[in-house]
Amino acid sequence: MSQQVLDQIVKRFSDSVLSTHAHRGDETVVLHRNALVAVVQFLRDDPQMAFNFCVDITAVDLSAMPDYVGPRFEVVYHFHSLSHKHRIRLKVPLEEADLELDSLSHLYGGANWFEREVWDMFGVRFRNSPDHRRILLYEEFVGHPLRKDYPQRGYQPLIDMPTLPRPDEELPPLASEDL
Amino acid sequence: MPTLKIDGQEIQVEKGTTILQAAQRLGIRIPTFCYHPGLSIAANCRMCLVEVAKSPKPMPACHAQCADGMEVFTNTQKVQETQKAILEFILLNHPVDCPICDQAGECVLQDNYADYSLSPSRLFTKKVHKAKAKPLGPKIILDAERCILCTRCVRFGDEITKTGELRVMSRGEHSEITTFPGKTLDNPYSLNVVDICPVGALTSIDFRFKRRVWFMSATRSVCTECARGCNIRIDSFQNKIERYVPNYNPKVNQWWICDSGRMSHTRWTANRVTEPRNTRTESSKTAISTRDVADEMAKALVTSGKASAFVLDASMPNEDAFVALRLARAVGSRLYLGGRAQNGPQDELLRLADRNANRTGISAIAGPSPLPGLAEFQKDVASGAFKTVLFIGGEHEGPDKWAKLLEKVSVIGVLADIRSDLVDIAHIVIPAAVPQMREGTVVNSHGRVQRIRQAIRLEPAGVVFPYWRILKRIATTAGLEATWNSERAIFGEIVASMPQFAEMTYDKLGDLGLPLGSNGLSDVDVDAATRNIDPSAPQYRKTNINSRMPWQH
């Protein structure tokens, strides 16, 4: 069912579609970022598509993926059509140097918060976003924690934390001291 | 040049290449137990049986040579059934020992069973019991029940060390690895059999039950025990070094390492210097810091000027040596190259008499005129030329009584990573980081530049530092400009000023290193590099380290 959607997108936006696949029944289109808004607009407004439901927006940092060559980030969109009962996944690869993408807030009310989370966790900027702040973390937070290079135990306390060493483990020093 | 097809992929190989090697080159994995690239082929485990077109029976891939027009299948149902049957057979008498077996986690038997069988046994016989926990020598324990009789250890003794202590005794299911009566397994390379044992039959007494392998984090580094510069993997857990394991480097040590190098980490952990000391001033302060003593040292050096001397450690990494040379020359001190003994045990395999890791590198950095050695230093000191002497490194081969020799020197300073007589008599002791706590490069006796990497954190934090950081502090206090902030930056400067290091960077050095004067180009042959990923040799396959442990990030 969603295969038709895939075909339609490939037909209409052949220049911008980088690749497609349907792993485990999840139809996926990898898009060039410039075409994102146009494709989504088409998906939403075309009566054959009618993707009125923006399920999820997230991103993946692929820098630690073994044997992967390509742009570091991928922003992943999931759409769903309530009337046609089909789903599609769009992926937009982004280079680390230029992490910017058009916002979908004007098309879907819920997109803004999802985009804010992607900014918060991955540092992807969204152009024309009505509200572009961090969402889950505090404004003073440095860095974007879901990037693979963010340490698993990165402490960023706003006030000094009491150190409570565990029986056979000490907390790592916050920074290496210069002599 | 035979051309053959493996699983539909075509490949052309040199004559004499085995199917296994050809498959590895194609990235096709064939399970093995007894095959080891560094040893002769025994083909006794039968794990690598593959189907060859027109051959009535499956053939052992490790032994069968490629022939023109051959068609090999590694994943047919027949092969799968064969593999399952072989594993069922091998596991027939294997004890249910994983919980107490040190090999669990890096056990080839576990891997092969998980990847090629995962089916329950159909045989319900009583297991044959053999000797358990039987010492073969002072360093190694044998568990004969776990042994799958691949004879890798036997072949190692026969072919590599040529000592031949081990043999297979008895027949059939009672076969057992053992030493000749009256002999023990005790040669300078004996612990390598622990690495090459695909199962947990041979275990090292030193590492026994110490740590589960999947908890440890692995760091690729270089052994600093002698001038060979063997590649090692440092396995550590919670900031503690647990063991050294050899890492494959075709240009240096191949698959092996000597026992003394392997055990050398104990030397570092047992004798560390962790406190600064200054016996010259009656310090009213209860605690003096590394910074204080470094400043004290700087003052002494500046006041002494030309009447001062630096004694470098021939094991110190290039970066430290570079900074030390700059500093000494700016202060006007005389420079000597010290270090550990140069007449240690040596043999044809790996061990070298020079027990210092970086003599070649320091000489290269020092420039055309070679630095005078400890003999000259002793002479000069005896003549009373120096008021201040700064030793870098705790261990220097010297006279029996350093104290007597250095009687007339008013300030003896040591940047010490390890405790020694010299440290005991020194006036100023500045604790320094051991090699496993820092980055750097060393050059082995054959002129190969290789990286040492930080495996554990600096500890105690804020007290110990790498030599170059201490030297930088001394330089700054002495009024000199020192702007380096990392080993990488210093290495960049070395590269810029020394043509022998031209165009090298840490990244280009990579895992296997580069020879001096190679313009940063790789000189490793491709074939050897592919053999590096040989899954059959446990010490070289991707380590099964549990990266989950949060304190390792």
Place this chain on the structure above:
Amino acid sequence: MSNALLLNDKSRGSKPGYAPSVDESDLHTEHMVLNMGPSHPATHGTTKFILKLEGETVADVDIHIGYLHRGFEKMCESGTWAQVLPYTDRLNYSSPLCNNVGYVLAVEKLLGIEVPDRAKYIRALVCEMSRITDHFTAIGAGALELGGYTPFLYGVQAREMFYELVEELTGARLTTAFTRIGGVKHDLTSDFWEHVDAVLPEVERLMIDVDKLLTNNRIFYDRMVDVGTISQDDAISYGFTGICLRSTGVGYDVRKDYPYLIYDRLDFDVPVGHRGDNYDRYLCRVEEIRQSIRMMKQIREQMEPGPIAVDDWGVVLPPKDAVYNSIEAMIAHFKLIMEGVKVPRGEVYSYTEAGNGELGFYLVSDGSGRPYRLRIRPPCFALMSGLKKMIVGKLLADIVPTYDTINMIGGENDR
């Protein structure tokens, strides 16, 4: 949307109860800025509303979430696929089993395996029990924060009975960690259904009491009707799912529209509202409890004995007998614990109907035993993004029931 499922009666509209009848534009008043939360009784300690009040009318609101952010997705990347499971208990903590099931279904989709029928029935059963606890919590808490402490405790009492069933089944009330990749941990206990039989009439009685105390009570009615209203179009645009979407008249329910487990074999109705206000959400929840109980009865009839996990030692731990006594099972056991399930490289999005709506898991695997990326699409997150639309222009006191009927759960919203 020409769908028969859409029942929104546009002609009714919604009438505001307190539109200012006088022109107040020349009255110079400052907005009062009020920090409501995060430490506030109604915000569960996890949300902050920065309100701009005009009198008691909310002129503007800035919703801050994230006070319960635990770095869930980052944590998941460091454990094996199996070790993620206890974390999912803590997503929507009023229906932990729904999250358990959602997670393992996603991993199984990526693995490409199908669990045995009995495991599916057990999973559906625990899902429905969790849904009931979830809805009882939501209804009760909603009443509580409107001052109705008694209906809350009756709801909690009913919920407690289901928690005891859950505890009997899983060994814990909330931190269940019950499902396993490839099956479930335990089969039903032998006297499980007898306990269900003992519990259901009690629950029924309590539900009647709650119903009498709330549903037709004018005070409750006034607090709920036409409060927190959201139009169908807005709800869809904001990505609402679950009760909140259904209350606007869209009959979308993952269990019906994309049946997973054995939901296509069960006969149940999807309650929908038509005004999209708090009262509709309340009524839908009550009805869903009844439907879930109905489903439990059907599951009981349809269930047949059989295995509760797939027979693959690469996915599910071998039986303990075999582990103790054979080296083969021991090795499989070791490999699975040390390295985790080797999930093939790829990515999937899998979604189930959790207590609050579509709970999605987007998994990326690099072929190792650990998740490369594990993204949760929490239903609450979308609901919270639409909350502003539902409360601006209403009174301060209306935030409370609205916030409660969307049933924001910090665990899954902030992750």
Place this chain on the structure above:
Amino acid sequence: MAATVRPVQRKEFKFRESSYLPEVLRGLAITTRQFWRNLVGQRDIVTLQYPEVKKRYPNRFRGRHRLMLRDDGQVRCVACMLCSTACPANCIHIVAAEHTNTSIEKFPQKFEIDLLVCIYCGFCEEACPCDAIRMDSGRHSLPTFSRSPQNIGKIDLMEIGSLSIAKQGGKNA
């Protein structure tokens, strides 16, 4: 399947409902009924008088851990570390050592569980390949005045086991 979508019915409010009083009285009737039922008969009270009356936990209840014993009373654990590997909270700390009895070979010199960190997921008992650790003691974690008592060691864990109903030692323990 039959009707899939069921619109919820809301009652049109007539005088009876909108005049507050009848529904208020109905509510009062319920609360009054419960008040008298509970005051006189104590029939519906569900509160458990905890320290005096203890809840009977179901058999599957995951309580405090216990270490099983061998037939000779020694600890059954062989320090294989699978429990601490499987533990998502990293609360199990084991130090292995060589046993003087060569038939045992390996045993835990130290076996500590930090109950404050433990999340009672039960993965340790599932991971144990020797049936050495179990969570069937039927006892939950008790509050203490400081942290240290919550870090329970091998001896305590073995004693908790001895208090349990389940059989210790033996092949089928």
Place this chain on the structure above:
Amino acid sequence: MLELILLSVAKVMGIVMVFVMAVAALLTWIERKQSALIQNRVGPNRASVAGLRLGGIFHLAADAVKMLTKEDFDPETDNPLMFRLAPFLAVVPVMLLFAVIPFGPGEHFLISNVGVGALFILAVSSLGVYGSTIGAWASNNNFAMLGSIRTTAQMISYEVSMGLNLVGIFMIYESVNLQDIVIEQGSLIWGWLPAWGIVLQPLAFILFMTASIAETKRAPFDLPEGESEIVGYFVEFSSMRFGLLALSEFIGIVAVGATAAVLFLGGWQIPWVQGTGGWLTVAQVGAMILKTLFVVWLQMAIRWTLPRFRYDQLMRLGWQYLLPLSLLNIFITGVVLMFVEQGRI
């Protein structure tokens, strides 16, 4: 003179300290116990003295100790004096109410027989608003501020209908003196029906109860507190200051109970029993206390049954329902009285 003073002191001590304070304190326990029973719980029962628990009645003492020993927190406010004064402003008026309430026949069970006793009650109870309003305002806290605004609006609105409700009583019993009203209620209509306020003025009773619950700021009219919305007007008060505010609420409950008993439930009158003196007086005082406690119980039951109003709904109820109904009640009473006086009924 001295005798009078001593007698007054004795009466004040007897009624206020022994009865009111004791009941108010007890109410904190009763409320918890009653709500617990309604909700199928046991309620507090852990505090024990020498192993005796007595259903947790010692929680009273525990609470008192807690209140007195907790940190007395002063918020940063511009009006510390007002802030400190507020609890007293809240507690004094409700206590004053008992000055005019007859607990038994004659002078001895009444502190002061004021001629306009009912009006005194209306007047003094209006003062209660100052305590919470000033306290909340002086707390320098936005939530308390909202609470104070709500308090003011609510008290003033419901004051009106409360007063109007009593007009019917005044018309029937032709007096504003509470003792007179009680005595009047001792008579029987048609020889068998006690002429209690609730019988003659059923609508007024309901309205009065509604309005007076609103006056005491109890659920479902607990908007000034509204703990899940605005946390409450006393959000900044702690220790015994909070204790006083809470206590004033409980005294208010007793006051409402006593007033309702006096005006609508025949006060100390025991139905069909005429006369006073001796043991009968004791019984009558007991009856008064029982009636008071019944109304208190009723208030509790309502509080644990109903959810809370919203501000605009509360206002609507007050002005659009209660006020017209009160007026209607007066009108009907008037018409009926007219007919009665004309002898038509």
